[in-house]
Every structure is written in structure tokens, then in C-alpha cells.
Amino acid sequence: MTRSGPLTRFNPAQPGTAGMKVVATGLLVAMAALFVITRALEPRYPWLGYVKAFAEAAMVGGLADWFAVTALFRHPLGLPIPHTAIIPRNKDRIGAALATFIRDNFLVARVVARRMRGIDVAAAAGRFLSTPSGEGTRMRRGASRLIADMVEALDDERLGGIVKGAIAQRIARTEVAPLLGAALASAIEDNRHVPMLEAAIRALSRALDANEPLIREMVRKRASWVLRLAALDDKLADAILDGLRKLTVEMSADPNHPVRGKMVEALTALADDLQHKPETRARVEGWKEELLANRSVAQWLDRLWQRGRATIIAAARDPDAAMAGRMGEVLRSAGATLESDPRIRAAVNQFTRRAVAGMAASYGSSIVTLVSETIRGWDARTVTERLESAVGRDLQYIRINGTIVGGLVGLVLHLLDTL
Known part of the structure; x- marks a missing residue:
């Protein structure tokens, strides 16, 4: 046979x-x-x-x-x-000659790159994405069904483990302290820290109201027996609470309040330490590693993967609904950008050209061997x-x-x- x-x-x-x-x-x-x-x-x-x-x-x-x-x-x-x-x-010799012809004319990286220069892949992808209906609908539905079948056929536990492991490894390899410091410094420079300060002040005011009995008890315990005997401990607690409430109101009403300035200085110093101070960066990295080792983080990543998988399958099973929703708006916007922006189109075409040429260089010999062996097997x-x-x-x-x-x-x- x-x-x-x-x-x-x-x-x-x-x-x-x-x-x-x-x-x-x-x-x-x-x-x-x-x-x-x-x-x-x-x-x-x-x-x-x-x-x-x-x-x-x-x-x-x-x-x-x-x-x-x-x-x-x-x-x-x-x-x-x-x-x-x-x-x-001469069947075997014809197969070898055909394989050599394919290799020399189609699978040489230089030849592939030259041929790819005349193909505008980005514009074609832009037209495909920006057209919700028409001649691309059948192709989109076929591709969507294929994607859904592939995702469902893959072992959920193994694939999920790979995805979660990749995310965790990516986070573990990324030093988050400089990123947090740069983000905080950028927010302070653009005054985007103001809502955060005001939220902190409002949280402080709510904390005072919620913990008033605890504050009074702390004042009573720390007051001397003379004050308690003269019933002055309650008045002292009232004065402390009134002073703190007045401070929160003044801080909320006055953007130039000295305490707010001190808070901004502290945030600025923290942003600088996160970016440049080794001790602070090491401390944050330790917290990150402890967080990744926490069981709740693993459960969160698992829920994240399951939601993402279900979303991909649902969108692939109903490409028209996906294209009609927010995802569709994003895809159509991306398609319009690919069609209209020559810089992005040139970058995508260059990336595609390099990727295809790289595949030809890496797998060209394997394809040639496949053609030759297949014909030899007939x-x-x-x-x-x-x-x-x-x-x-x-x-x-x-x-x-x-x-x-x-x-x-x-x-x-x-x-x-x-x-």
C-alpha cells in the first residue's frame, strides 16, 4: 500500500x-x-x-x-x-527538482521580502476589519468558527495553566516599582493626583465619624485621673474631634492648604524613591512576590482566564454580534486607522514582511523536504x-x-x- x-x-x-x-x-x-x-x-x-x-x-x-x-x-x-x-x-527526480524550484523561487528570505514589498497587507486587513458586511462576511464567519472550535478543542486545564503561568512569569519578570513611581510622578506633574488627595480627605472625614467612639475611648484611657475626676476627658475628646473635622473641611476647601502641600511633597518623595531608591524598590518587589505566591491571586488569574476564554468563544460563535458591540467598534476603528494612516500601515507591512521572510528562512528547508518526501511517497x-x-x-x-x-x-x- x-x-x-x-x-x-x-x-x-x-x-x-x-x-x-x-x-x-x-x-x-x-x-x-x-x-x-x-x-x-x-x-x-x-x-x-x-x-x-x-x-x-x-x-x-x-x-x-x-x-x-x-x-x-x-x-x-x-x-x-x-x-x-x-x-x-523519474518521479523522485521530478519531486526533488520541484522542491528545489519552490525553495529557490519562493522560500528564500530575500526573494520573499522582495515579493512582499508589492503586497499591502495592512490595507487589506484594514478593509477586512472596517467592513462589517459584504464579501468579507463569509470569510470572517469561517475564521470565527475555526477559532471557536480550536479554543474549545484545546485542553482547558493545560491551556489555562500555560496562559496563567505566562501572565505570572511576565509580572514576576517586570520590576513594578519604577513603573509605579513613573506613573505617580506623571500624575503629580499633570495635577491628576488632586482627585486622589480629595478622595483621601473624604475618606479621613468618614473615618472620623465612623470611629468617634473608639477615639473617645482612647482619649479617656490616656487622660490622667485628675481630668477624669473633673470630667474633662470628654471635653478633650470633643476638642480633638472638632479640630480634626475642621482640618478635613479646610483641606477640602483650600487647594493651597499647608497639609495638602505636605501630602503632595510626601507623594513626590515616594515617586522618586520608587524609581531611584534601591531599598524602596526591593521592598516593593518583595511585596509583589508575596502577592504572586498568595493563593487568592492564583484564583483571580483562573477566574480571569475563564472569563477571557468564555468571551473569546462567545464572540467567535457570533461574529456579527461581536462586530456590532464595543469590540466591533474597536476593530472597525483599527481597520479605518490601518487604511488611513500611512505610518502605521508601513510599520505593519514591514513587520509582516519580516515575519514572512523569517518564516521562509526558518522553515523553508522543512517545506522543501515535505514536498520532496510527499512526491516520493506517491x-x-x-x-x-x-x-x-x-x-x-x-x-x-x-x-x-x-x-x-x-x-x-x-x-x-x-x-x-x-x-
Whole structure:
């Protein structure tokens, strides 16, 4: 049993090929019959010599071309004549030559990059994304179903573990302290820290109201027995609470309050320490590692993965709904940007060109080996039938043309001989 697979069931009789073979063979038989008839009648009708010469040469030309065409694919009449059945005997060499041709003309990084320069991949992707309906709908739905089936078919536990592990490793390799410090410094510089300060002041005011009994108890415990005896501890607690409430109100109403300034100075110092102070950066990294080792973080990552997986499958199963929602707006916006922005389009095309050229350089030899091994695995009959079916109609035209041209040459030679 060969490795040809479905190719062994290939039907060699494409429409028109068998019919043209009958025409070519019928024309050869007709020339043979015409030669026999004119040869018998020539003594009575001398002018039939011209017809006989045409038929004779046509018969020879048709037979020669029949032999040449047949010799490409098999032994004529089953006779093992040398240099016949060329394709079956040289199947492996043809496969190697085809693989080499593909490698030298399609899978060389330099050639691929040159060919890719004329292809505007970014514009095509932009048109595809920005068009919610039309000719791209069928392709989008097919691609969406394929993505959904692939995501559902993959092992959820293994794939989820890979994704969660990749996220955790990415976070672990990223030093977060400088990022936090830069973000905080940028927020202070653009006055985006003000809402955060005001929220902190409001939180402080609510904390005072919520913890008033606790504050009074703390004052009572720390007051001397003289104050408690004179019942002055309650008045002291009232004064402290009133002073703190007044402070929060003044801080909230006055953007230039000194305490607010001190808070901004503290935040600025913290932003600088997060970016440049090794002790602070090391402390934050320690907190990050403790956080990643916490079981609740692993559970959060698992919930995040499950929600993301469900969202991907739902969007892929219903691409029209996905394109109609916010995701669709994002995709259409991205498509419009790809179409209209030449800088982004050039960058995407350059990235695509480099990626395809890199794939050709990395996997070109593997593709060449695959083509060569696949053709070598086909049996000779399969290759013969497939090639003969692909060019069979033109090959029969060669036979017909050979018959006619041979007859015309014979007629001219007979005419010259007569003259």
C-alpha cells in the first residue's frame, strides 16, 4: 500500500480530455484509411497521389506524436522501449527538482521580502476589519468558527495553566516599582493626583465619624485621673474631634492648604524613591512576590482566564454580534486607522514582511523536504494519472497538430518532387 492517500482515488478523466483523445486517435485512423484507399485508387486516378502523400505523411506525423506523448507517461504498447515512461521512472527526480524550484523561487528570505514589498497587507486587513458586511462576511464567519472550535478543542486545564503561568512569569519578570513611581510622578506633574488627595480627605472625614467612639475611648484611657475626676476627658475628646473635622473641611476647601502641600511633597518623595531608591524598590518587589505566591491571586488569574476564554468563544460563535458591540467598534476603528494612516500601515507591512521572510528562512528547508518526501511517497501510477489529467487536453492537441502538420509537409514534398 502506498502513501499516496486520497490521490490514488483521483479521477483522471477530466471533462474534455477523453473526448480530445478520441478525436486525435480518430484522426490518425482516418488518415490511415485514406492512405489505404488512395493507394488502391491511384493507378486509375493519378491526381490522388497528392492526397495519398498528405495521408501518408499525416499518418507518420500522428504516429510519431502519439509515440512522443505516450512515452512521457508509459511504455507505448507496453513495450519496454528505452527512454519511455519518462515521468514514472523519474518521479523522485521530478519531486526533488520541484522542491528545489519552490525553495529557490519562493522560500528564500530575500526573494520573499522582495515579493512582499508589492503586497499591502495592512490595507487589506484594514478593509477586512472596517467592513462589517459584504464579501468579507463569509470569510470572517469561517475564521470565527475555526477559532471557536480550536479554543474549545484545546485542553482547558493545560491551556489555562500555560496562559496563567505566562501572565505570572511576565509580572514576576517586570520590576513594578519604577513603573509605579513613573506613573505617580506623571500624575503629580499633570495635577491628576488632586482627585486622589480629595478622595483621601473624604475618606479621613468618614473615618472620623465612623470611629468617634473608639477615639473617645482612647482619649479617656490616656487622660490622667485628675481630668477624669473633673470630667474633662470628654471635653478633650470633643476638642480633638472638632479640630480634626475642621482640618478635613479646610483641606477640602483650600487647594493651597499647608497639609495638602505636605501630602503632595510626601507623594513626590515616594515617586522618586520608587524609581531611584534601591531599598524602596526591593521592598516593593518583595511585596509583589508575596502577592504572586498568595493563593487568592492564583484564583483571580483562573477566574480571569475563564472569563477571557468564555468571551473569546462567545464572540467567535457570533461574529456579527461581536462586530456590532464595543469590540466591533474597536476593530472597525483599527481597520479605518490601518487604511488611513500611512505610518502605521508601513510599520505593519514591514513587520509582516519580516515575519514572512523569517518564516521562509526558518522553515523553508522543512517545506522543501515535505514536498520532496510527499512526491516520493506517491506511487508512479498516481503521479502519471495526475499529470496526464492536468495537461491531457493539450497533449491531444499536440497529436492532432502533428497529424495535420505532417500531412501538409508530405503534400509539399510530393508537390516539389512532382515539379
